[in-house]
Amino acid sequence: MIRERLKEIVDSCFASGVNEGKWSDAAAGKYTLEVPKREGQGDFSTNMAMVMAGMEKKNPREIAGLLVEILSAEDAIIDKLEIAGPGFVNIFLKPQVWQEVLQPILRTGDNFGRSTVGKGKKVLVEFVSANPTGPLSIGHGRQAILGDAIARLLEVTGHEVTREYYFNDAGRQMRVLGESTRARYLEIQGLPFEFPEDGYQGEYIRDIAQVLLDEQGAGLVGQEDAEPFTKKAVELIFADISGTLERMGVRFDNYYNEHTLYDAGHIDSVVKELREKGLVYEKDDAVWFKTTLFGQEQDRVIIKSSGEPTYRLPDIAYHREKFRRNFDWLVDVFGSDHIATVPDVLAGVEALGYDPKKVTVVLHQFVTLTRNGKLVKMSTRKATFVTVDELLDEVGVDVARFYFMMRKADSQLEFDLDLATKEEKDNPVYYVQYGHARLCSILRRAKDMGLEAAHPEQADLSLLREAEELQLLKSIASFPAAIEAAALELAPHKAIFFLMELAGELHSYYNKHKVIDPENVPLAVTHARLCLIAAVQQVFKNGLLMLGLTAPEKM
């Protein structure tokens, strides 16, 4: 909030320098205004002089001098200016500027941190999209939380978000599922059975078979068609998946069944349109899409010689439907094992006349679990993978969510079960939540002692002059910008890091200065500090809730 104000001032100083002929406007939009890493280098710093120097072949420190001259007229909020290093202009603001952020924060309350930068842009976030062949695994868990967090962040930054789960409950995969279930159904009854070669070996298949046996007895023994088995398996597995998602706090607006693409004729019409554009051809009885025209090394088959489409065709048709449904931005959250499909879909989108730049694919790497410092081995085929439900049983929802959001999508995520199950210390989730609970505790105590609730208009905020207090003020003032960055970059880990840093600053402050201490802290200071504390607590709460975490008042 302060940064934006200062940026306007700096921009107008840049412009007046241009008007006065001090420099050209070549550097417009190229320079930055950022918070220096190191203390003592100002509240903000701009590299404008260095950027201009490079373009105009002048001495950067000399240009910096001119800039300081213009900037120093802005003495309403600027306290001090200095030229440092190779030509940075460091800007020190008056403490009052920071103290005054408390009013708007406390006034905005639960809405502080929300913004309208999204301008109501319609975004479709597709994630999870696991076919109903088994319970959600840890990998799906990461994706579910990543997608959910992205959706939440986009929502609070003014985007109109639709969360969608795309699935397919037909085809070969499902036949195998049904056959696997039938085999277990027969096995339970001690009858001869044939387990499919690439069947699903998980224990949950037996559970499904048992349900069928309980419901229908032996009536399905002679059943040649796997269909009834598939149907029951899909039903039960979907119920299981939905239950897990709900438990994790993940919600969907829409479940999109691949079959609707066939029923509505979208598959055929995509092929027709591509054919009309001369982008497909027949070879070896198959239909090929000329993906080489879109930068790929080879063309791809979209309809097999058997007449069945490959997975690419419905994927492309699905994305066309997303565009037709009038979304401005399509965000796809996929596991990195789907990387091969991305270029195909983008080529299809472009071929059909839509802008591939409106599609952003967030590919996340895999999750590894460690326990006692050793890797927990997982295999999908043998169904030795750890399910999300098992993980939730062990660490709880907040911890699971936090850990899945803690790393950027590009990084492989190591889930340390030892660390995650520690409740007493060392767990970053509790570190942040404890900060919030602590502040609630102070506010409760203030109330018990009959101290008035925080009224920033009445308190003398100029008493907030400790270094730790100013740091906290600066941090909470930058909260909206942090949320905005995390949202627009589709990077929830940035929001997590913000909260962890804020927690660190808060705990340090807590251990050094007291808020309520009638014998040693003047009442006026207590009042001012209560305002600060209330604002920091609000930021913790808003940040935690925005990410789907709880903000406990007691722990």
Next chain:
RNA sequence: GCACCCGUAGCUCAGCUGGAUAGAGCACCGGACUUCGAAUCCGGGAGUCGUUGGUUCGAAUCCAACCGGGUGCACCA
């Protein structure tokens, strides 16, 4: 072989649209509870930012090549 991702402290990771002396947590060592919650804090050691070149006033960040790890490269999804 080709494509994408990763390589930063003993371990797990930030930082990467170029900027000032490269950060945090864990682990290790030493301190702080008659004081608003010690699930906390304070201090300490710890680094060829995978390697080698290049671009630049300036490179962990950009480019090239190479090394190491992951994931893909079907008329499977």
